[in-house]
Amino acid sequence: MTISNSLRAMPDESGHFGHFGGRYVAETLMPLILGLEREYKAARADPAFRAEFDDLLEHFVGRPSPLYYAERLTGHFRTVAAAGKGPKIYFKREELNHTGAHKINNCIGQILLARRMGKTRIIAETGAGQHGVATATVAARFGLPCTIFMGAKDVERQKPNVFRMKLLGAEVMPVVSGAQTLKDAMNEALRDWVANVHDTFYIIGTAAGPHPYPELVRDFQSVIGIETRAQILKAEGRLPDMLVAAVGGGSNAIGLFHPFLDDPGVAMVGIEAAGHGIDSGRHAASLTGGGPGILHGNKTYLLQDEDGQITEAHSISAGLDYPGIGPEHSWLHESGRVSYVPITDNQALEAFQLCCKLEGIIPALESSHALAALPDLTARMDEDKIVVVNVSGRGDKDIFTVADALGVEL
Amino acid sequence: MTRLAAAFARGRPALVTFITAGDPTPGATPAILDALVEGGADVIELGMPFTDPMADGPAIQAANLRSLGAGTRTADILALAAGFRTRHPDVPLVLMGYANPMTIRGPEWFASECAKAGVDGVICVDIPPEEDAALGPALRAAGVAPIRLATPTTDTGRLPAVLDGASGFLYYVSVAGITGKQQAALGAIEAAVARLKAATDLPVAVGFGVRTPEQAAAIARHADGVVVGSALVEVVARHGAAAAGPVREATRALADAVHSAR
Numbered sequence: 001m002t003i004s005n006s007l008r009a010m011p012d013e014s015g016h017f018g019h020f021g022g023r024y025v026a027e028t029l030m031p032l033i034l035g036l037e038r039e040y041k042a043a044r045a046d047p048a049f050r051a052e053f054d055d056l057l058e059h060f061v062g063r064p065s066p067l068y069y070a071e072r073l074t075g076h077f078r079t080v081a082a083a084g085k086g087p088k089i090y091f092k093r094e095e096l097n098h099t100g101a102h103k104i105n106n107c108i109g110q111i112l113l114a115r116r117m118g119k120t121r122i123i124a125e126t127g128a129g130q131h132g133v134a135t136a137t138v139a140a141r142f143g144l145p146c147t148i149f150m151g152a153k154d155v156e157r158q159k160p161n162v163f164r165m166k167l168l169g170a171e172v173m174p175v176v177s178g179a180q181t182l183k184d185a186m187n188e189a190l191r192d193w194v195a196n197v198h199d200t201f202y203i204i205g206t207a208a209g210p211h212p213y214p215e216l217v218r219d220f221q222s223v224i225g226i227e228t229r230a231q232i233l234k235a236e237g238r239l240p241d242m243l244v245a246a247v248g249g250g251s252n253a254i255g256l257f258h259p260f261l262d263d264p265g266v267a268m269v270g271i272e273a274a275g276h277g278i279d280s281g282r283h284a285a286s287l288t289g290g291g292p293g294i295l296h297g298n299k300t301y302l303l304q305d306e307d308g309q310i311t312e313a314h315s316i317s318a319g320l321d322y323p324g325i326g327p328e329h330s331w332l333h334e335s336g337r338v339s340y341v342p343i344t345d346n347q348a349l350e351a352f353q354l355c356c357k358l359e360g361i362i363p364a365l366e367s368s369h370a371l372a373a374l375p376d377l378t379a380r381m382d383e384d385k386i387v388v389v390n391v392s393g394r395g396d397k398d399i400f401t402v403a404d405a406l407g408v409e410l
Numbered sequence: 411m412t413r414l415a416a417a418f419a420r421g422r423p424a425l426v427t428f429i430t431a432g433d434p435t436p437g438a439t440p441a442i443l444d445a446l447v448e449g450g451a452d453v454i455e456l457g458m459p460f461t462d463p464m465a466d467g468p469a470i471q472a473a474n475l476r477s478l479g480a481g482t483r484t485a486d487i488l489a490l491a492a493g494f495r496t497r498h499p500d501v502p503l504v505l506m507g508y509a510n511p512m513t514i515r516g517p518e519w520f521a522s523e524c525a526k527a528g529v530d531g532v533i534c535v536d537i538p539p540e541e542d543a544a545l546g547p548a549l550r551a552a553g554v555a556p557i558r559l560a561t562p563t564t565d566t567g568r569l570p571a572v573l574d575g576a577s578g579f580l581y582y583v584s585v586a587g588i589t590g591k592q593q594a595a596l597g598a599i600e601a602a603v604a605r606l607k608a609a610t611d612l613p614v615a616v617g618f619g620v621r622t623p624e625q626a627a628a629i630a631r632h633a634d635g636v637v638v639g640s641a642l643v644e645v646v647a648r649h650g651a652a653a654a655g656p657v658r659e660a661t662r663a664l665a666d667a668v669h670s671a672r
Contacts, residue, residue, distance in 0.1 A: 014540065022540075022541050022544075023538065023540050023541060024509055024536045024537060024538075024541055024544075025536055025538060026464070026465045026535055026536055026538070026559070026561075027538050027558075027559045027560065027561045027563075027564060027572065027583065028465075028561040028562075028563050028583065028586050028587075029563075030538045030539075030540065030563075030564075030568070031563045031564065031565060031568060032563065177468075177471055178461070178462070178475075183462065184462075187462050187463075187464045190464045190465075191464060191465070191466075191467075191587075191588045194464075194465065194586060194587055194588060195585075195586060195587035195588060195591070197563060197586055198586075293510045293513075293514060294508075294509040294510045294513060294536065294544070295462060295510055296462075296464070297536070299544075302510070304510065304514070306514070306515075307483055307484045307511055307514065308460075308484075308510040308511040308512075308513070308514030309460065309461045309478065309510075309511065310461040310462055310510070
């Protein structure tokens with residue numbers, strides 16, 4: 001197979017995935033983006049960089065994360081499916097990583113790049129605070145000052161994570177512009193970056209933004225899929241039939257999917273947040289309910305009106321509450337290689353509780369969207385089929401939200 | 411000679427003024443645009459409001475929100491431009507904004523609507539030369555000037571790429587930062603303008619952080635034009651629908667300072 005026939009050869013030289021991706025940034029940032037691309041290419045070819053990344057993933061993050069056979073959930077789905085149906089469900093346990101989610105994989109990679117480039121200050125955006133905590137963690141680990149931009153509403157809603165970031169030595173800047181959530185935090189981080197390009201590295205939290213971010217975040221997160229491949233071959237002697245992962249910006253999903261894109265026998269499903277339902281207009285499903293546009297440095301599917309004004313996203317899961325998606329997902333969606341399915345707040349809440357009770361694992365609300373898609377996706381699959389779902393984060397952070405949604409007073 | 415070229419060929423520095431379309435309402439904008447012309451502005455930049463103005467400081471962010479909150483649509487902005495062209499046949503008008511509202515219906519649609527409305531040029535903040543295909547070819551085909559931005563981070567190696575395909579004038583963003591914040595040191599601006607003028611025949615207009623007539627005059631001694639945005643947008647914010655008079659006065663003070671700087 002030549003490289004051009006591979007689905008894993010994107011993006012092209014100019015940072016495009018088909019007509020998605022690209023570098024839609026202000027001129028002030030362009031020289032920096034081009035410098036980052038050069039530095040990333042050099043780092044990728046440098047065995048010492050890879051060795052340091054791998055060492056930190058093993059000893060600081062706690063990798064590899066287990067691939068776990070979810071026996072009781074598998075049994076449960078078999079009791080509701082037709083006779084002989086209901087595949088084996090495996091969990092990729094990213095929630096066991098240090099800081100409780102897949103986010104740390106990317107932060108380790110990016111802070112090593114920042115050090116390579118001689119940058120002395122770190123900034124990041126965060127919604128629920130998970131990426132903010134992961135960024136503050138690596139900044140503390142390497143002794144770099146760190147500023148986290150967070151929508152003022154999210155600061156109010158996510159007090160425990162705000163306190164965690166402060167404990168880790170980060171400065172948390174509440175953002176009062178716009179709707180005061182993740183999208184506005186990203187705008188403000190870009191404004192800070194443009195004013196401090198000489199010394200500042202922006203650690204973007206998902207596989208989106210201007211090239212080369214979608215590529216490098218994907219590469220750092222691909223450790224998820226690479227491990228899964230080796231682990232499932234060891235456990236089952238063959239590749240899985242289906243991969244399932246939640247998609248906000250889409251970094252945990254692309255990290256799981258990308259190493260399998262050229263294996264035609266492996267189906268892949270990304271789960272978007274449908275909030276109150278696609279028809280309600282209150283959702284965060286960019287692919288199912290949006291259209292192509294340009295925001296935050298890349299061309300991708302966005303929630304927007306007919307004038308190209310960005311509309312507010314809604315999801316019970318703060319990590320999925322963003323009106324865009326990484327450009328590679330837009331391309332995989334249009335090419336048909338990956339299918340994308342919406343799951344509502346209520347479906348995710350049910351799956352959250354089911355997973356707690358049947359598996360003794362409290363999943364993040366983000367990951368609960370992936371779990372909620374399993375009954376429909378697997379009902380017609382035979383018992384000897386294998387499905388891997390990415391449990392991208394743990395749900396301790398979500399217990400207040402879940403209690404509120406269930407009408408429980410803590 | 412195009413309207414833009416003529417505005418920079420009057421033997422004196424040009425004043426370029428920016429306001430946001432539809433701020434505080436689409437109905438208030440024509441009188442404010444007229445006030446800019448009456449005050450002596452040579453080139454008018456009309457900002458297209460966007461929900462996510464990443465390169466703008468607090469003043470213009472707030473103007474964007476006021477405008478969108480008043481219900482301003484792209485069709486309103488094009489109608490404001492067409493009305494301006496009818497009232498002021500000789501004053502160059504430039505639309506400035508972000509990529510998504512400009513390209514959502516396809517670049518050819520936007521370029522042709524601009525041409526029909528008598529728009530002379532377009533400044534798109536988040537389409538750098540590398541992504542020119544997203545809008546530039548359509549504008550050129552429609553006879554609308556794609557106006558490029560150069561910044562303190564645009565080094566000599568990169569400048570030819572910025573100038574390739576640029577027309578109208580070159581907008582020098584004098585600070586690495588967002589609109590309306592600090593002003594760059596005059597010496598740095600002077601050196602940058604000299605570097606840019608050595609590389610292009612286009613007029614060079616300097617903006618970002620220019621607030622007072624004194625600052626504008628100091629820059630006008632070295633540049634072909636001076637851009638004032640946030641300071642005028644703040645006048646609109648203070649006076650709302652009654653802003654035309656105060657905007658005219660503020661513009662006149664700036665224009666007098668700029669036009670007599672050399």
